[in-house]
Amino acid sequence: MxxxxxxGLETSKxxxxxxxxxxLDVCKENPKVVVLDGDLGNSTKTEYVRQTFPDRFxxxxxxxxxLVGIGAGIEACGFIPWITSFSSFLLxxxxxxxxxAVAMSNINAKILGSHGGITLGKDGPTQMGxxxxxxxxxxxxxxxxxPGDPTSMRAAVKAATDHIGPVFLRSSRLPMPYVYxxxxxxxxxxxxxxxxxxxxxxxxxCGIMLGIAMDAAAILENEGMQARVIDLHTIRPLDVxxxxxxxxxxxxxxxxxxxxxxxxxxSNIARIVTENHPVPMRFVGLEDVYVESGDPFELLEKYHxxxxxxxxxxRFAYAAKKSGEK
Amino acid sequence: MVITKKPVxxxxxxxxxxxxxxxxxxxxxxxxxxxxxxxxxxxEILIALFFGGILNFNxxxxxxxxxxxxxxxxxxxxxxxxAVLARAGYFDPDEIWRLRxxxxxxxxxxxxxxxxxxxxxxxxxxxxxxAGIGHILGGRLNNLDYRVYVLLxxxxxxxxxxxxxxxxASHFKCDRLxxxxxxxxxxxxxxxxxxxxxxxLVEKWSSFGWNVVEADGHNIPDLIEKMQFIKxxxxxxxxxxxxxxxxxxxxxxxxxxxxxxxxxxPEQAEKAREELLCS
Numbered sequence: 001m002x003x004x005x006x007x008g009l010e011t012s013k014x015x016x017x018x019x020x021x022x023x024l025d026v027c028k029e030n031p032k033v034v035v036l037d038g039d040l041g042n043s044t045k046t047e048y049v050r051q052t053f054p055d056r057f058x059x060x061x062x063x064x065x066x067l068v069g070i071g072a073g074i075e076a077c078g079f080i081p082w083i084t085s086f087s088s089f090l091l092x093x094x095x096x097x098x099x100x101a102v103a104m105s106n107i108n109a110k111i112l113g114s115h116g117g118i119t120l121g122k123d124g125p126t127q128m129g130x131x132x133x134x135x136x137x138x139x140x141x142x143x144x145x146x147p148g149d150p151t152s153m154r155a156a157v158k159a160a161t162d163h164i165g166p167v168f169l170r171s172s173r174l175p176m177p178y179v180y181x182x183x184x185x186x187x188x189x190x191x192x193x194x195x196x197x198x199x200x201x202x203x204x205x206c207g208i209m210l211g212i213a214m215d216a217a218a219i220l221e222n223e224g225m226q227a228r229v230i231d232l233h234t235i236r237p238l239d240v241x242x243x244x245x246x247x248x249x250x251x252x253x254x255x256x257x258x259x260x261x262x263x264x265x266x267s268n269i270a271r272i273v274t275e276n277h278p279v280p281m282r283f284v285g286l287e288d289v290y291v292e293s294g295d296p297f298e299l300l301e302k303y304h305x306x307x308x309x310x311x312x313x314x315r316f317a318y319a320a321k322k323s324g325e326k
Numbered sequence: 327m328v329i330t331k332k333p334v335x336x337x338x339x340x341x342x343x344x345x346x347x348x349x350x351x352x353x354x355x356x357x358x359x360x361x362x363x364x365x366x367x368x369x370e371i372l373i374a375l376f377f378g379g380i381l382n383f384n385x386x387x388x389x390x391x392x393x394x395x396x397x398x399x400x401x402x403x404x405x406x407x408x409a410v411l412a413r414a415g416y417f418d419p420d421e422i423w424r425l426r427x428x429x430x431x432x433x434x435x436x437x438x439x440x441x442x443x444x445x446x447x448x449x450x451x452x453x454x455x456x457a458g459i460g461h462i463l464g465g466r467l468n469n470l471d472y473r474v475y476v477l478l479x480x481x482x483x484x485x486x487x488x489x490x491x492x493x494x495a496s497h498f499k500c501d502r503l504x505x506x507x508x509x510x511x512x513x514x515x516x517x518x519x520x521x522x523x524x525x526x527l528v529e530k531w532s533s534f535g536w537n538v539v540e541a542d543g544h545n546i547p548d549l550i551e552k553m554q555f556i557k558x559x560x561x562x563x564x565x566x567x568x569x570x571x572x573x574x575x576x577x578x579x580x581x582x583x584x585x586x587x588x589x590x591x592p593e594q595a596e597k598a599r600e601e602l603l604c605s
């Protein structure tokens with residue numbers, strides 16, 4: 001099984017490879033970029049930078065607090081540090097350090113949280129970053145990027161590096177389908193992209209749920225429902241205009257995220273929608289639960305984060321719209 | 327470019343220390359809160375660094391890339407940092423009277439670059455030493471050979487991040503990094519030996535690969551001599567364990583650790599002022 005298959009999309013190599021290549025590209029372009037690793041460079045693929053630019057790569061070891069602190073110190077010397085590890089370890093171990101040394105200090109550091117969500121699969125819940133977006137939501141200066149396509153990932157790494165200020169980039173492990181062409185995609189921080197037109201309902205998705213949303217839209221089309229699919233690659237700052245326009249023009253919204261619903265992307269969207277143009281909403285994501293080890297696709301199915309689940313949510317939201325529910 | 331490298335006459339450093347102590351008293355009393363006793367404990371350490379010819383700094387160009395760095399890891403001693411930076415010419419001395427007031431850059435704990443000379447955001451303890459390592463590694467990439475000084479509290483050394491950093495500084499052979507430990511032997515809730523024993527500290531730091539030197543933390547010539555000596559140590563980071571007295575300079579504060587984290591009442595402040603003026 002592959003994501004994006006129903007929508008007829010091609011699949012990439014694993015996203016960590018895409019990230020590693022993109023990081024190497026920005027290192028080649030900008031001599032000020034340095035990379036700090038929490039001893040996971042072979043998993044996050046920052047090892048490409050280690051091999052090519054050993055002087056600009058620092059393995060700080062299995063010590064995330066120190067990793068963040070050292071990264072902040074290097075930033076103060078005029079460099080752009082990419083501070084990298086698994087989302088779960090980095091954010092949960094070093095939340096206080098990210099808060100003070102990066103976010104509150106408002107420095108020009110970039111944080112990679114890899115292996116976000118549940119689809120790292122078999123390593124189990126200790127390694128899964130299911131709360132990372134909510135955690136980063138608690139840091140007012142932090143830009144939050146969750147790209148959902150390989151081309152978009154490459155663009156996001158470059159945009160994050162070019163942006164002046166703290167940025168959190170979340171990636172996950174599975175290969176993703178190409179929603180955009182391989183060589184080009186519009187990527188502006190804070191500007192969501194409409195990747196499929198439709199006026200019956202909007203599906204707003206990020207990360208791996210974008211490809212799944214495209215599958216859902218293909219299924220809905222067979223039922224005669226035209227779904228607008230919005231790639232919400234930036235969670236902060238939220239693209240209020242595109243969200244409100246979707247509410248106004250389609251009258252019903254489904255959000256889809258590989259993250260806890262509590263404090264997640266859907267709740268952020270709901271705040272904008274209820275404040276500006278209330279319409280029926282449904283939320284696809286992880287209910288309050290720690291999941292278990294397993295095949296990623298079986299996990300998505302068991303925890304109701306498949307195209308079918310988005311379709312079901314869309315039917316409910318659409319029915320509510322038709323019955324005039326707010 | 328004016329670089330304050332030439333030390334102030336050593337005889338006058340004692341008088342400056344007294345004035346800084348009075349500044350700390352007045353700042354925290356006016357604010358009605360703060361950590362005067364933790365600030366008084368480290369006064370001579372900062373005087374030695376800033377006015378004893380140890381630090382290369384330039385208040386006119388505070389972020390001069392070649393400057394030596396001073397990082398106040400024990401962020402609750404912010405009043406001391408502000409008083410010293412003001413005296414060193416980093417900003418208008420009147421700014422310090424706005425400590426802890428709304429709309430002021432003189433925050434309760436230091437925020438990085440909110441005022442000239444503040445190198446790192448601190449106040450959640452344990453974080454400053456890692457920043458210091460980052461400045462050393464960044465300096466290497468920039469081919470600059472400045473030194474970095476980090477002032478640690480003793481209670482702060484209970485934090486795991488300190489020992490992560492201790493390990494890394496040794497691993498990266500940060501011989502231009504000096505930690506200075508304000509060892510006043512009290513933490514917020516009581517004597518360190520009672521609350522969370524740190525000893526044997528010399529052996530702990532030595533076993534992490536550090537050069538360890540001890541000094542009388544209120545004896546400015548002794549501090550300067552040890553800091554100068556450390557500049558010649560190669561291949562490993564150094565820590566100067568400065569034995570200090572919490573609340574130094576005011577007898578009734580020295581005698582009562584519960585002054586941590588609270589300002590003196592106006593009556594206590596008057597008594598303290600008399601003591602400081604007579605000392």
